[in-house]
Structure formats: C-alpha cells, structure tokens
Amino acid sequence: MTHRPPGRLARVASAMALAALLSPTLSQAGEQEDRLRTRALASTCAHCHGTDGRAVQGQPLVHLAGLPQDYILTQLMAFRSGQRPATIMHQITKGYSLEQLETLAKYFAAQK
Numbered sequence: 001m002t003h004r005p006p007g008r009l010a011r012v013a014s015a016m017a018l019a020a021l022l023s024p025t026l027s028q029a030g031e032q033e034d035r036l037r038t039r040a041l042a043s044t045c046a047h048c049h050g051t052d053g054r055a056v057q058g059q060p061l062v063h064l065a066g067l068p069q070d071y072i073l074t075q076l077m078a079f080r081s082g083q084r085p086a087t088i089m090h091q092i093t094k095g096y097s098l099e100q101l102e103t104l105a106k107y108f109a110a111q112k
C-alpha cells in the first residue's frame with residue numbers, strides 16, 4: 001500500500017483539535033486587549049478627573065470613580081446633547097461613540 005496524505009477528515013480533526021487548544025488562549029488575549037483598550041479610553045479623562053477617575057483631594061477636579069454607572073452615562077449623554085450646560089464636557093463627549101461612553105461609564109463606576 002502506498003503512503004497517502006492524511007484524508008480530509010483527518011485534516012478537519014486536527015484543525016479542530018488545534019482550535020480547541022488555542023481557543024482559551026485566544027479568548028484570554030481578547031479579554032486582555034479589551035481591558036487595555038478600555039483603560040486607554042479612560043486615560044483620556046485622567047487629565048481632569050484623575051487616574052481611574054480618582055480626583056486628587058484638594059484639587060478642583062470632578063471625581064468619577066465609584067459614581068453609579070447610570071448616573072455617569074446620563075450625564076455624558078446630557079453633555080453630548082447640550083441638555084446639561086458645560087464648559088468643556090459638551091465638546092469632549094461629542095468625540096466618543098455611544099458604545100465608548102457606555103464603556104467609560106461602566107469602567108468608572110467599577111473603580112473604588
């Protein structure tokens with residue numbers, strides 16, 4: 001009998017085995033990437049609201065860490081629509097998608 005290359009079934013089986021082996025690693029890498037992306041997004045607020053939304057005591061900065069998620073998102077949307085008058089936030093919020101504002105509200109609410 002002559003040597004034959006592995007059949008289609010064998011190739012599919014080994015591809016599935018490889019996928020099963022890699023998928024936990026891939027999903028971990030995805031989560032890590034999401035976390036980094038969220039932190040990078042949140043760092044754009046750090047100038048004025050402190051690292052992770054923790055304003056420095058005695059500074060005239062608005063503290064965001066630990067505020068309720070709904071409250072943060074409602075304020076961001078109100079700034080964006082002009083419903084809540086602001087000196088700067090009405091401009092800043094226009095630069096973010098709704099999804100990004102939701103991510104930010106969730107992130108800052110989760111900070112202690």
Ligand code: HEC
Nearest residue numbers: 044045047048049062072075076086087088089090092104
């Ligand atoms: C250049 C400074 C600056 C930056 C950058 C900035 N903010 Fe603000 N933020 C303010 C100021 C000032 C206010 C008060 C409202 C106003 O006058 O614009 C405020 C108010 C807020 C409020 C309302 C807080 C409350 O207690 O009602 C939220 C929520 C907020 N900012 C979120 C953010 C987020 C999220 C980012 C990043 C995308 C961000 N801010 C970036 C200056 C800034």
